Amino acid sequence: MKPLTNRSKTVSNKTMTLMERLYLPAIVKGMAITLRHFFKKKVTIRYPEETRPFSPIYRGLHVLKRDDTGAERCTACGLCAIACPAEAITMDAAERKPGEERLYREEKYASTYEINMLRCIFCGLCEEACPKEAIFLTDRILPSGTTRKSFIWGKDRLVETESNRIDISKRHFYYKDEK
Numbered sequence: 368m369k370p371l372t373n374r375s376k377t378v379s380n381k382t383m384t385l386m387e388r389l390y391l392p393a394i395v396k397g398m399a400i401t402l403r404h405f406f407k408k409k410v411t412i413r414y415p416e417e418t419r420p421f422s423p424i425y426r427g428l429h430v431l432k433r434d435d436t437g438a439e440r441c442t443a444c445g446l447c448a449i450a451c452p453a454e455a456i457t458m459d460a461a462e463r464k465p466g467e468e469r470l471y472r473e474e475k476y477a478s479t480y481e482i483n484m485l486r487c488i489f490c491g492l493c494e495e496a497c498p499k500e501a502i503f504l505t506d507r508i509l510p511s512g513t514t515r516k517s518f519i520w521g522k523d524r525l526v527e528t529e530s531n532r533i534d535i536s537k538r539h540f541y542y543k544d545e546k
């Protein structure tokens with residue numbers, strides 16, 4: 368039968384020589400390759416003692432930001448939830464009451480805001496969709512958990528505390544350039 372390509376090779380059935388039967392040249396060649404790699408710079412690291420530096424725009428755990436005065440930036444517009452391809456974000460909106468201006472920046476705010484981290488694929492589309500610069504992904508790693516419930520992150524864990532602000536200046540700078 369005529370072959371469709373010229374890639375097929377005829378296998379030789381010739382008897383092996385004594386040297387070939389000893390496999391010595393092949394063993395020496397293999398050892399030489401091993402030795403060459405032995406003295407090369409190692410590509411592996413001793414994790415967790417050593418960690419690789421993350422990209423400034425690494426897409427890790429989310430944060431809901433506060434503004435300079437400490438008020439929550441999120442206005443519960445829902446654009447992040449609509450943009451989310453994994454449907455991981457849910458929220459309830461509420462009206463800001465008089466006297467709550469210091470707590471919430473806009474007249475509407477998210478009374479509940481949840482991200483299901485088991486659904487999230489850390490694509491960053493929520494961050495890109497947000498018109499209020501309220502949600503950002505960070506270089507923090509999502510902690511492991513043993514229950515499904517522990518992966519539902521609510522405002523208690525997503526909103527940054529006033530005393531411990533999460534620095535997003537590097538990615539903020541990058542996205543401002545992109546927009």
Ligand code: SF4
Nearest residue numbers: 451487488490491493
């Ligand atoms: S990072 Fe992507 S998948 Fe995760 S919540 Fe945001 S939009 Fe959804």
Ligand code: SF4
Nearest residue numbers: 441442444445447497
């Ligand atoms: S995080 Fe941003 S996009 Fe999502 S509801 Fe709040 S303001 Fe809207």
